[in-house]
Amino acid sequence: MAHAYDAVVVGSGPNGLAAAVRLAQEKLSVLVLEAAKTIGGGVRSAELTLPGFTHDVCSAIHPLALGSPFFRQLPLEKHGLRWIHPDFPLAHPLSGAQAAVLHRSIETTAGEFGQDAEAYKKLFSHLVRNWDDLAVEFLQPMLHWPRHPWLLGRFGLKALHSSSSLIQSRFRSEPARALFAGLAAHSFLPLEQRPSAAFGLVLGGLGHSVGWPLPKGGSQYIAEALASVLRSLGGEIKTGIRVEHLDEAPLARATLFDVTPRQFLRIAGDRLPSSYRDRLQKFRYGPGVFKMDFALSSPIPWKAEACARAGTVHVCGAWEEVALSERQVFEGKPPDRPFVLLAQPTLFDTTRAPAGKHIAWAYCHVPHGSTFDMTVRIEGQIERFAPGFRDCILARHSLDTAEMEQRNANLVGGDINGGLADLRQLIARPVLSLTPYRTPIPGVYLCSSSTPPGGGVHGMCGFHAAQAALKDVFV
């Protein structure tokens, strides 16, 4: 039977779009099918609160996109994407009017850590100096023959620690400890668990080497730029089409699924050998998130001045409080004083709210599948470090884990990373293989963040899945 397309990609998240672009670069005919009405998956923007206020439904801050070896090769700026760098990538308020700040410069950051200045420089300098070479090593399956074994080995010695042991062995001052704890908490692992330190090192390293930028106009511009590159190469996109079974996808020589293992089992389970099905069934999802967006009458009135110059603010206080919040999540309890990740785009991009008005984007980690309403607790944490915050709120919008999964089936139980990133699943993602994108069905691939290198907007899962298809099917 004739193939309608060379390749079909199911799902238009950053990984689906990256896979489609990579295949179209080889002059293949490519169709992307997206279940939602709009493209983008985790890179979508919408007026969630009031007219004229543009919020990011999922991702907002993009060190991984700017640092992505594949996205860097694409003419995304020519296709409408503009990066904005806040004055400071990140601030972390502490007691009084104090805050730890991650500056672009390691020297400036370390200079504010007093007795920990040398320890901070020692921790990050090697990583940042060799960022480009190391990024290529991290952003592919862990099982590979490294091009830079010494660099990777040196990084691994630090990264394989738990963040609590790294924090206590290297730092004495509260600001350095809190800053690293906040970075490491992006792992969704308890800080006592390995390899949570790896996330702190990579995100801190990205802050110093590429920055933590946001796209002008909102994250949707990343999806639109990728889609525009794809169309310029002859690719097609159709929205509002959910593929429920393999047979429903148009005939193609290669079909790539930007979905997680649980969905793939529903879509293709009856075609999979039981051994592979068993392995996918054992794939574990991580905690979820409770997401909030605010329309504000003014900027957030932070006690610590530095917070008003940062794109991202980690709101929780001392490192022990961050550790407690993440531990509670892992034990299945909605945290009493959550670790809140907050972004304030309109301090740097006035296009996203009416003149003089502002938006804030915030989420906290919650147990997998939790529908507990965290509104009061999230607002309470912000108010603690910015008294008067509640008085600035014009409107709010929230999404619990179930509502998020309803909008995007990849957010299983509210897990935003496509599966837990513990030691086991960093290596076996979703299965232990040199090419984990390949499934046992010839010509069928997985390309979502449930494959290496995992969560975040970088498109590298899609890129590597497309490379596997190019090698197997389109030699």
Ligand SMILES: Cc1cc2nc3c(=O)[nH]c(=O)nc-3n(C[C@H](O)[C@H](O)[C@H](O)COP(=O)(O)OP(=O)(O)OC[C@H]3O[C@@H](n4cnc5c(N)ncnc54)[C@H](O)[C@@H]3O)c2cc1C
């Ligand atoms: C609240 C939140 C905040 C985040 N913050 C950040 C951040 O600041 N920075 C960052 O780098 N990352 C962030 N992330 C993570 C990031 O968004 C994801 O890791 C990334 O989007 C994963 O890309 P993906 O292409 O694998 O999947 P997704 O982006 O989830 O896209 C999957 C797409 O496939 C579609 N789909 C699923 N099933 C089907 C089907 N059967 N048929 C057709 N279409 C289907 C979905 O509708 C969706 O559009 C955040 C995520 C969330 C939810």
